[in-house]
Each structure stands twice: as C-alpha cells, then as structure tokens.
Amino acid sequence: MADSRRTVIGNAARRFRRWLVGDSWPHALARLAVLGVAAGIAALLFVSSGLVPIAASQPHWPITRVLLHYTMLRSVQTQALAVKRPPPEERALDVDAMVLKGAGHYASGCLACHGAPGTPRAEVVRHMEPAPPYLPPKIDQWTDRQLFWIVRHGIKYTAMPSWPSELRDDEVWAMVAFLRRLPALDPAGFRRLAYGDGAAVAAPAGLPPGGAALEFRLADCARCHGRDGNGRGTGAFPALAGQSERYLRESLRAYARGDRHSGVMEPVVAGLAVEELRAIARYYAGLPAGGAAELRVRTGSAARGEQLARRGDASARIPSCVECHGPGDGWRNPMYPRLAGQHPGYLALQLQLFKQGRRGGTGYAHIMRTVAKSLEPQDIRDIAAWYGSLPAFSGGAQRTSDVATDSGSSNPPEVP
Ligand code: HEC
Ligand code: HEC
Ligand code: HEC
Structure with a gap:
C-alpha cells in the first residue's frame, strides 16, 4: 500500500520535472515564466478577493513579525554603513546644545508615539501594528549611525516618519545626541531638557490679546x-x-x-x-x-x-x-x-x-x-x-x- 503511494508520487514528480525542464533551456525558461505568471494571477485574485488580513486589531502571525523585524534590522544595519559623521570642525554646537535641541523636538515630534520617562505613550498608538516601542530601553541596541539612519529616513509600513527636512542632517545628529542620553534620564531630567526650567508648559508672561x-x-x-x-x-x-x-x-x-x-x-x-x-x-x-x-x-x-x-x-x-x-x-x-x-x-x-x-x-x-x-x-x-x-x-x-x-x-x- 505504502509502496504504491510512493510510486504514484514519484511518477507525478517525474512528469512535472519533464514538463518543466523538457529537453532544452528555452523550453525550461518558457515554462518557468508560465509558472510565474500563474503565481502572479493567483496572488492578484487573492488580494482582489479582499481576504488578505490587514486588521491592526489582529497581531501579526509570529512568522510575519519575525520576518518583518529581520528585514528592518538588516536593512538598517546595511544602509547605515554609508552614513558619515560630520568631522568635529564642522560641528558648530557643543554636545549639550545638541541634546537640548534634540529633546525639544522629541517632545513635539516623537513623544506621543514613543513615550519618555514620566510620560507614557499615547493610549491610541498602542493599538497600532506594529506599535511604536517605548524607546529608552531600545536605544542601546543601535549604534549612532544606525539611529541616525532610522531618524533620518523613517521606516516604511510602520508609520515611523522620516525627518521633516531633507537638508538638515545636523538636526538629525542633534536628535541622536539626545537619544543617547534618553535611557539614563529620570522624569524630572527629561522635563528639564524638553520643557526648560519652568518644567510645566506655562504660557509666558505679558501675552498680547489673541x-x-x-x-x-x-x-x-x-x-x-x-x-x-x-x-x-x-x-x-x-x-x-x-x-x-x-x-x-x-x-x-x-x-x-x-x-x-x-x-x-x-x-x-x-x-x-x-x-x-x-x-x-x-x-x-x-x-x-x-x-x-x-x-x-x-x-x-x-x-x-x-x-x-x-x-x-x-x-x-x-x-x-x-x-x-x-x-x-x-x-x-x-x-x-x-x-x-x-x-x-x-x-x-x-x-x-x-x-x-x-x-x-x-x-x-x-x-x-x-x-x-x-x-x-x-x-x-x-x-x-x-x-x-x-x-x-x-x-x-x-x-x-x-x-x-x-x-x-x-x-x-x-x-x-
Ligand atoms: C547687504 C546686507 C548684509 C551684509 C553685508 C551681511 N548680511 Fe548677514 N544677513 C543679511 C540678511 C538680509 C539676513 C537675513 C536672511 C534671511 O534669513 O532671509 C542675514 C542673516 C544673517 C545671519 C542669520 C541670523 C539669524 O538670526 O538666523 C547671520 C549669522 C549673518 N547674517 C551674519 C553675517 C555676517 C557674519 C556678515 C559679514 C561677514 C553679514 N552677515 C553680512 C544681510 C546682510
Ligand atoms: C522644539 C523646539 C522649538 C520650538 C517648540 C520652537 N522653536 Fe523656533 N527655533 C528652534 C530652532 C532649533 C531654531 C533654529 C532653526 C534653524 O536652524 O533654522 C528656531 C528658529 C526660530 C526662528 C528664526 C530666528 C532667527 O533668528 O532667524 C524664529 C522666528 C522662531 N524659531 C520662532 C518660533 C516660534 C514663534 C515658535 C512657537 C510658535 C517656535 N519658534 C517654537 C526651536 C524651536
Ligand atoms: C506615528 C508614530 C511615530 C512617530 C511620530 C515616531 N515614531 Fe519612531 N517608530 C514608530 C514605529 C511604529 C516604530 C517601530 C518600527 C518597527 O517595529 O519596525 C518606530 C521605531 C523607531 C525606532 C527603532 C526602535 C526599535 O528599536 O525598534 C527609533 C530609534 C525611533 N522610532 C525613533 C523615533 C524618533 C526619534 C522620533 C521623532 C523624531 C520618532 N521615532 C517618531 C512610530 C513613530
């Protein structure tokens, strides 16, 4: 019984191979093209059927999550190799000034998605897929050049945005300087950097009527x-x-x-x-x-x-x-x-x-x-x-x- 099943499978495989490879290279290539087109049509039908799961309410399958993360990781690692640090004589700002500038923008442009010490991520962004991670514990996994690349270019399909100006790599480096400090900050330290010594966001004195x-x-x-x-x-x-x-x-x-x-x-x-x-x-x-x-x-x-x-x-x-x-x-x-x-x-x-x-x-x-x-x-x-x-x-x-x-x-x- 088992023997006859093996023969049937073996015969089918042989027939398929003969159909695919045939007796010449052009024949094999033509058949491969036919297979490719068939796969494309099948994928298009599947997409058109509306059955592809895109609901963010359902987390990715573990295999999808691993694959996407691996793709992102490898892409950042490879492309960050081309990132060049500006030479010291071209840095007009000292590190503390860069940290302050980065912190200021972090509060406007990153805080709602990524949170900071004393400020959790906004509730709605936790329902994104992938959800933006709480950043402080993540920073040490990346080199400066990799952080630069992520902040400068953003990450497709995740809502992680690119830097709003194409011409201001110096500002992106300021953000990297701040991100390096982020893991060691306590809530008071973060507020001091991002909001100034007044800590709470308070309106300045003597406002015009408006x-x-x-x-x-x-x-x-x-x-x-x-x-x-x-x-x-x-x-x-x-x-x-x-x-x-x-x-x-x-x-x-x-x-x-x-x-x-x-x-x-x-x-x-x-x-x-x-x-x-x-x-x-x-x-x-x-x-x-x-x-x-x-x-x-x-x-x-x-x-x-x-x-x-x-x-x-x-x-x-x-x-x-x-x-x-x-x-x-x-x-x-x-x-x-x-x-x-x-x-x-x-x-x-x-x-x-x-x-x-x-x-x-x-x-x-x-x-x-x-x-x-x-x-x-x-x-x-x-x-x-x-x-x-x-x-x-x-x-x-x-x-x-x-x-x-x-x-x-x-x-x-x-x-x-
Ligand atoms: C003919 C007039 C003129 C001369 C001469 C001139 N500037 Fe300017 N400068 C300007 C104008 C106009 C701006 C504003 C440009 C803008 O932002 O659109 C400016 C802006 C600047 C800024 C930016 C200020 C800011 O708040 O962002 C600096 C710094 C500056 N100039 C330095 C210099 C220096 C140093 C010299 C001499 C080597 C000089 N300028 C000569 C007209 C001049
Ligand atoms: C997150 C920090 C941050 C916030 C918030 C911010 N600024 Fe700025 N501002 C900067 C930085 C950094 C620069 C220098 C940018 C550059 O290099 O062109 C700047 C530059 C300026 C300049 C140009 C000054 C000059 O001398 O050329 C003006 C005007 C200005 N800001 C006004 C404002 C006003 C008004 C607001 C509020 C509506 C504001 N800024 C909010 C950081 C900030
Ligand atoms: C709209 C939400 C959103 C905003 C705003 C945002 N990010 Fe992100 N960011 C994400 C998401 C989502 C990811 C996760 C990507 C992933 O898991 O592959 C991410 C990933 C990152 C990572 C990599 C983290 C890791 O280890 O996985 C860094 C670093 C980062 N963001 C920094 C920033 C900075 C700095 C800003 C502000 C300039 C910012 N992000 C603004 C959504 C956002």
Whole structure:
C-alpha cells in the first residue's frame, strides 16, 4: 500500500520535472515564466478577493513579525554603513546644545508615539501594528549611525516618519545626541531638557490679546526659545526677544512655506494662519532683548572677529557685517536681523548653513549665501564669538530712532 503511494508520487514528480525542464533551456525558461505568471494571477485574485488580513486589531502571525523585524534590522544595519559623521570642525554646537535641541523636538515630534520617562505613550498608538516601542530601553541596541539612519529616513509600513527636512542632517545628529542620553534620564531630567526650567508648559508672561489659541502656541515656543524669548542661553535656540518684527514674521513665513529649512521649526509653524504669525512676531519683537549675552566672556578670537565684522576684508571679498547687522548708527533695512547678543553657536551654525546652501530663508537670503561663501571656518568662529559677546539691543539691526516705528517696542536699545 505504502509502496504504491510512493510510486504514484514519484511518477507525478517525474512528469512535472519533464514538463518543466523538457529537453532544452528555452523550453525550461518558457515554462518557468508560465509558472510565474500563474503565481502572479493567483496572488492578484487573492488580494482582489479582499481576504488578505490587514486588521491592526489582529497581531501579526509570529512568522510575519519575525520576518518583518529581520528585514528592518538588516536593512538598517546595511544602509547605515554609508552614513558619515560630520568631522568635529564642522560641528558648530557643543554636545549639550545638541541634546537640548534634540529633546525639544522629541517632545513635539516623537513623544506621543514613543513615550519618555514620566510620560507614557499615547493610549491610541498602542493599538497600532506594529506599535511604536517605548524607546529608552531600545536605544542601546543601535549604534549612532544606525539611529541616525532610522531618524533620518523613517521606516516604511510602520508609520515611523522620516525627518521633516531633507537638508538638515545636523538636526538629525542633534536628535541622536539626545537619544543617547534618553535611557539614563529620570522624569524630572527629561522635563528639564524638553520643557526648560519652568518644567510645566506655562504660557509666558505679558501675552498680547489673541485668545487661548495664541497663548497655547506661545507656551510651546517658550519651551525652546525661553519664557523671556532669549533662547535659554544655549546655541541650540536663537533669541527672538527684541528682534525686528518684520524679520521674525518673514522668517516664520519662510519656515511655513518650506523656504527656510528646519525639521524642528517647519512642523511648529506649518498650518498657522498669517494673522497668527503676525501676532507672534509682534509679541516677540516687543519683548526686551537681553539676558545671557552679558554673562559671556569675550575670548581672544572675538577681537579678530570685531575687526572683520566692522571693516570686512576686500581681498577676501568679505563685506562689513556691521553695515547691515549693526551695531551702530544709520538706518538699516528691518529685514537685516540683529546679531548682537545672539549665541555664538547659533550664529556659527547659520553661517555654515548659508555657506553650504542649506539654510534657505526669506527673499533676502541670497545676500547671505554670497557673503558666507567667502568666509573661512576661522572667520565664522571669530565673528560669531564677537557678536555673541555683545549686549543685545531691541529693534532688529536698526538704531534708536527707527525702533519705535517698526516694532512698536518701547525698550531703549543698548547700542554699544
Ligand atoms: C506615528 C508614530 C511615530 C512617530 C511620530 C515616531 N515614531 Fe519612531 N517608530 C514608530 C514605529 C511604529 C516604530 C517601530 C518600527 C518597527 O517595529 O519596525 C518606530 C521605531 C523607531 C525606532 C527603532 C526602535 C526599535 O528599536 O525598534 C527609533 C530609534 C525611533 N522610532 C525613533 C523615533 C524618533 C526619534 C522620533 C521623532 C523624531 C520618532 N521615532 C517618531 C512610530 C513613530
Ligand atoms: C522644539 C523646539 C522649538 C520650538 C517648540 C520652537 N522653536 Fe523656533 N527655533 C528652534 C530652532 C532649533 C531654531 C533654529 C532653526 C534653524 O536652524 O533654522 C528656531 C528658529 C526660530 C526662528 C528664526 C530666528 C532667527 O533668528 O532667524 C524664529 C522666528 C522662531 N524659531 C520662532 C518660533 C516660534 C514663534 C515658535 C512657537 C510658535 C517656535 N519658534 C517654537 C526651536 C524651536
Ligand atoms: C547687504 C546686507 C548684509 C551684509 C553685508 C551681511 N548680511 Fe548677514 N544677513 C543679511 C540678511 C538680509 C539676513 C537675513 C536672511 C534671511 O534669513 O532671509 C542675514 C542673516 C544673517 C545671519 C542669520 C541670523 C539669524 O538670526 O538666523 C547671520 C549669522 C549673518 N547674517 C551674519 C553675517 C555676517 C557674519 C556678515 C559679514 C561677514 C553679514 N552677515 C553680512 C544681510 C546682510
């Protein structure tokens, strides 16, 4: 009995092999093609029947889960090999500033899905398949370059998004710096990094009339730019207080249009109405400039920076920065931002971005692309050190008499 069954199976296998291979290669290839088409049609019929299980309410079969995870793992491992770390001389920000920037964006862009110490994942995302994991215990499984690759490119079919800006790998590295700190943070430590020292998200003082919506927005800005708008004393975030209203408004619109590139700022302002951007710009322009700048020491390189910024260098095709950015007398276009008192790390990063064609900006940004091309890394460091050591003054780069007409600020500017 068993013998005859074996013969039947053996005969069928032989017949199939003869049908498939035949007596020539072209014959075999043609038959393989027939089989491929048949399999394709069967798959299409199966998909069209609507019976493929896609319900997220049913977890993946264990085999599917293992296969998908293995595919993701191998893909990340292989493709991360091509990721290059920027050399140290191209890093404008110190590690602590990078961590702060990463933490700030983590709270806007990752927290709801991945949670953090003291903040569980949002209830709804636990019903995703695959559900985004609680990240702290996962970080150590990845190298820096692999984390960079995941955060930069995202993961298809899982809802893990890619970085919102194609041009800002420096921001992705800031996120990696933060992720490295994440496993060791306690709830208070996480809140301090992501929300500032005020801990709870509190609206800044002296809000303009604009309703609860505006108040809510400004409370979010305050997490990164500080409650007083002076940037939390770090190169991670620019000071906004006392900057010219037009520059602030046009910069916000540039982010919203995607003309100024930042994966951190673009999502914050995308979708805000023009009137809202206007009200926000007016609010920050009216805050008193100042804060941390006075505490900064003037380093040796600031002296060379001052020379260069005041006089320029004709032989190197570097114009005088002071002509446009102040400080000093003379009318200046309110689209030229004030640089005095801005953190050196922030200034150096923006100059690098201009030089590499990755900053973008308002309709005036082409001016700076040309200027920055002539600057060597040492020039950037020196000029940033000088401007960073100056006391901030209100009203963009303009002098006293112009301030009141543009920004409505009543603060006497401290032009040195
Ligand atoms: C809409 C939800 C969502 C958001 C927002 C999101 N992620 Fe994810 N992320 C996921 C999902 C889902 C996975 C799991 C992929 C998997 O299991 O293959 C994941 C995986 C990851 C992983 C790999 C974790 C591991 O070991 O499996 C890292 C790292 C990560 N995300 C970081 C981030 C960072 C940083 C942000 C913010 C910039 C972010 N994610 C934003 C959904 C999200
Ligand atoms: C998660 C942190 C974060 C939040 C929240 C945030 N910002 Fe920013 N902001 C940044 C960073 C980082 C930059 C520098 C980006 C770059 O490199 O272009 C920036 C840049 C800016 C600039 C450009 C300043 C200049 O000198 O060119 C303006 C204006 C601004 N932010 C306003 C706002 C406003 C208004 C809000 C709230 C609606 C806000 N930001 C919320 C981090 C944040
Ligand atoms: C002809 C006028 C002009 C000159 C000269 C000029 N700038 Fe600018 N600068 C601008 C304008 C306009 C912007 C705003 C660009 C934008 O964001 O659209 C700007 C922006 C900047 C920013 C970014 C500020 C921020 O808050 O993001 C820095 C840094 C800067 N300039 C540095 C310099 C330095 C250093 C020099 C001298 C070597 C210089 N600029 C010379 C017009 C000028």
